[in-house]
Amino acid sequence: MAVFTTSGITIPTQFIDPWLGKVANGSTVSALSGAIPMQFGPGESMTFDIGEAEYVGEGANKSGSTVTPTVKTVKPFKFQKTVRWTNEVMWADEDHQLGVVRQVLDAIQPALSRALDFGVFHGINPMDGTAVAAMAEKLSDTTNSVEVATGDKPYANLDAADALVLADGYVPRDVALDPTMAAKFTTLRGTNSEQKLYPNFTLGTAVSELDGHRASVSNTVGAVGVASTATDVLGFVGDFSGIRWGIQRNIGLKVIEYGDPDGAGDLQRNNQVAFRAEVVYGWGIADLNAFAKIVDEVE
Template sequence: MADVLSKGTLFPEELIPDLINKTTGASALAQLSGQKPIPFNGLKEFTFSLDKEVDIVAENGAKSKGGATIAPRTIVPLKIEYGARISDEFVYASEEARMDYLTAFSEGFARKAAKGLDLMAFHGINPRTGVASSVIGNNHFDKAITNIVTIKSGDSPDDNIEAAIALIQNKELDVTGLIMAPEFRSALAKLKTSSGSKLYPELAWGNNPGTLNGLSVRTTPNLAHGASLDRGLVGDFANAFRWGYAKQIPVEVIRYGNPDNDTTLGDLKGHNQVYLRAEMYLGWGILDPNAFAFIKAGA
């Protein structure tokens, strides 16, 4: 893929409206959980629980101790960015043409940010490098979740899901959603009844029905990214996971310098280029790790 986009070689003289945006990316976590604005300096959420059951009190009887546990979870936004060089002919193009560029770029950035949310929150990695991020630290599912079902040879994926749900519900917690890797969704789609018909026909041909047996479901390759053994993640996405953004900076057009620190491409002005950059402060938090369970492939 080229490092510099040149309008003269990539586009016709008259730029057609509505550029076809081939950028891919989506977030299963964002689809299953609630987004809320996050202050620039972070957000502290408190998880609250009453530790015991209600108590019967006899007439004139003494009341016993109940108790409550309040635990804080801090969500601190981190900065993500994306930039690209284009020919400085962009600066002299018509306003309509410039808007087409900026719209396509900002939409592409939104898709990359959505995919990045999954990769960062699932695996704790920098999406660009694929390497564990010290900025994220332990604030990701792979590190936080201890409820794990390991897929064994001959296992039914249906049984794996039931076992994972049981790990959560045995702790009297709710399950609101299931995220699957494509290979796990495919295994589930192949299951058949005793009569030979498909057990889950709504999953046939790669379809994503949105719900399965009344449970919200999403399929994403982000869960099994790289060498990850993650194949399924069930849990209370509606109440035990939070995400949001603190500030979304509009696309910036940079005309001078070397904003991407590329020693080969060098100075923008010296190469008749400008730089488009978008940034966002994005944060998330796993409020209760016990409310989630992984289904993982064997090592």
């Protein structure tokens, strides 16, 4: 059986592979837009507009077509999570050791999954919520914006966002919602009825259906409690296929037994061992006009 060996702990591939899958399923960006293969480092994503086909009458000449390329840069961004553990786990037999590794992986995975959203949506460092200068383009930069006023029906806000995206020539097939906005849809009932208006809509990152949209729900959308400055974002509507992202470097687990890898003190002195996992994402946004944001009312 193939294994990954990392500083004293041998991890079977079946532990790593499902976890890589979880990264692709643990964020709204990855739920609504599939990953594409990427090589490490900056790259370019190109799209071409060649216009429509030409009708040619009998005996008529054929015209040439103008090709308009659009080039977007895909940049790499590294995220890491370091977890400290008592070094007694290193004394355990192999079976118990692998059980601990599973726990460590399960603890680290959600943070690295959510990091993709925080970068694409808001361009922030999830650890302290501050802006990352290298993340120069994010969905929150779109100028298509709908402000939610007190008493607004949530479907009216969604319709308004759809209209902005459609006006720019894109199809608003997807929506990522903050739980506070999503809950407004789940509580709606028909007139004189207990029937839910959106029975197929669920509160979770897994894709469900909301009013003709592919929907995913996560608090990464608004980044409440994470962003150092309130974003006021309640949702993003648009064509999420315009987000080109991928994992440029596979996730590995490194065991660190010596030194001070995270500024929390010497490992040996504290009888600890550190587990570190890293991932390098690459992403780019084809056109911000393909998206609209729904924001909370500014008081």
